[in-house]
Amino acid sequence: MLFSRALKTLPELLEGCLRNDRKCQELLYKQFYGYAMGVCMRYVPNRDEALEVVNDGFLKVFQKVQMYDADKPFKAWLKKVMINTALDFYRQNVKFQNHDDISSIENTAVASESQSAYSQLEYNELIGLIQQLTPSYRAVFNLYVIDGYSHEEIAQKLGISEGTSKSNLARARENLRSMLLKKGNDEYARVTR
Template identity: 80%
Template sequence: MLFSRALKTLPELLEGCLKNDRKCQELLYKQFYGYAMGVCMRYVPNREEALEVVNDGFLKIFQKVQMYDAEKPFKIWLRRIMINTALDHYRQNVKFQHNTDLSVAENTIAAADSDNVYSTLAHEDLIELIQQLTPSYRTVFNLYVIDGYSHEEIAQRLGISEGTSKSNLARARENLRVMLSKKKSNEYARVPR
């Protein structure tokens, strides 16, 4: 009987969270932890910071669970909260922003259109490379390439100009391209001949 009591549906868990039921909160956390961690790992440089963002995000979920629209998928709502929490974390921890001229971005944007390079990487390899980017480059890259935000939306969310968003994206792509070529050349050098 105890085992069947622990298995709750998502609506039951959310209803329990509305009532501040700690067991329901724990079960919801455990059920969506992996997904939330995957979202947050793209925005921060290491697992410890990602865990901090995940925990802050779940705290927001528990505090605002009444705002969830049950007509829409829960994962989409959770993802948005995790992204927003990661952006809050970014704003709190960024030491400086890379503000560059739009003309610099235009010179590198043509070279950045070869996105097929990224499709040959394993997911884990790409995440590892993305985590090596500076915070501003990493954040813009994730928002634009992975989460599908426009430069206008990114500019509004981060308090930067659209030109800075475009420039940061171009530089992030260029940095990833350089890191990828170094990674490929290191792998080639290790192959026994």
């Protein structure tokens, strides 16, 4: 078989993965590594842990590829596997030290300067700020804001109450606002020197 024939279509790769064909698994991994890493980087604080989650996620993909519904987009299924793997990693490695009930949170208005700061951020800067959040805040923020889960679904996935999910989201947003304002002030101070 020539190398050019090794470039297979997604259905061929998935069929090969069903047969535990190592070459197909390798090609699928290489083809979707960047996408999977992007998903996982939102949930863990550094690249090394993200790589661990990606590898664990692909192991699950290879073990459960028969569960993939070919009528639906593969990337959506892969994203779900990676998110669930990241949440498993989170549950294994982090104790829920920052759980507060929603009743202890005051409603805070979003300052207009925070909104403008959000709109000026580039993707990588935002990911960097999200990674600075505590693990519990980061998980809830990603699940709710980026991946579109409801507080009820988040509570079930993380084994917390809906109130705790709402509280963690409010605190994550407030922490991000503070980081953005500090970042803006630091950049202003640098420019005026």
